[in-house]
Amino acid sequence: MISPTALNGRRIAVTRAREQASELSTRLAGLGAEVIELPLITVRKSIDLDLLHEVLSELGSYDWIVLTSANGVRYFLEEFYRVFDDIRSLGLLRFAAVGDATAQAIRAYHLKVECQPKGATAEALADDLIATGSLDSAKVLVITGNLNREVLVTKLEEARAIVDRLQVYATEKTDLSQEPAAADFRSRGADAILFASSSAVQSFVDQAAALTLAKDAKRPLAGSIGPQTSETMKQCGMPIDFIAKTPSLDALIEALVKKLGK
Structure with missing residues (x-):
């Protein structure tokens, strides 16, 4: 069982569509994380x-x-x-x-x-x-x-x-260039950024100018929800620091906690 304080003090960026991000964001916040929502796609x-x-x-x-x-x-x-x-x-x-x-x-x-x-x-x-x-x-x-x-x-x-x-x-794809959350991400970075779809990965790459981190910002570890998302990350030349054992939010959160706990 994951400790309710497992992510205390951690900044986690969530890249799901705005209408889909709430469940993941709520669960991460419940573990003590500060959540940054970067809705890279819209459905x-x-x-x-x-x-x-x-x-x-x-x-x-x-x-x-x-x-x-x-x-x-x-x-x-x-x-x-x-x-x-x-x-x-x-x-x-x-x-x-x-x-x-x-x-x-x-x-x-x-x-x-x-x-x-x-x-x-x-x-x-x-x-x-x-x-x-x-x-x-x-x-x-x-x-x-x-x-x-x-x-x-x-x-x-x-x-x-x-x-x-x-x-x-x-x-x-959404345009994050004027999003306050994107400005916060650029200036401060995060401990981890989570990708739950290939389309979010592609949008992240396409919007590099709006998401490029400042010199002293924290470089986040990148997490993938599953095989297809991972394959797209590899094709785009993105590092993959952890992958969910199964393509689900439960497994993605578990992999995140395990990685940050090391």
Whole structure:
């Protein structure tokens, strides 16, 4: 169990979207940390309404619905409930999820997750779905954002699934040049900075001018939530000082505490 004073006196920078940062920030503050929120990305609903209508009108024909983020769960089900007033309208759809956060978001709607790989990657999810033996000629709906990689859809189609994609949100970079928190980060630095997505890593690199530390500022240790985020950090030439054992906030906090405790 992590001590409630484990992060006393530590400054931790959180790079999640503003609407997603509160849970992580609250938990870090509860361990005694001073939290600096640097919302490097913003997430907004973004849906082609004609495509949405087409998907919802054929919802009963799908065998699987695949969700790769909690944002996808939220925005898809918001639209579902806007059109339908009964959860039974989902019919016999089976749900697949990447990662604990996505699975928890699905279960919050009292829906069962029937496929969740141990490794929270698109490749692992595709492999686990293929291993069910249910994909030959099956109709699969993949809920995406604007930055989702093609590997999941490609592997499912190679397994002879009929795959439809529905984008329900867009992830965009934010401009932190005028943010007071960014000025504070530049002047004082932090003990650690946490990255929970590849898009946040890319935005951090792209906004180097707005985030370059002063000469006497503390250089933070950089933490990654999982394999895909780590891969992007490596591609951008960023150091990785610690990585969560599993792609979850619990594991990220645990890795942070362990690293700073050394």
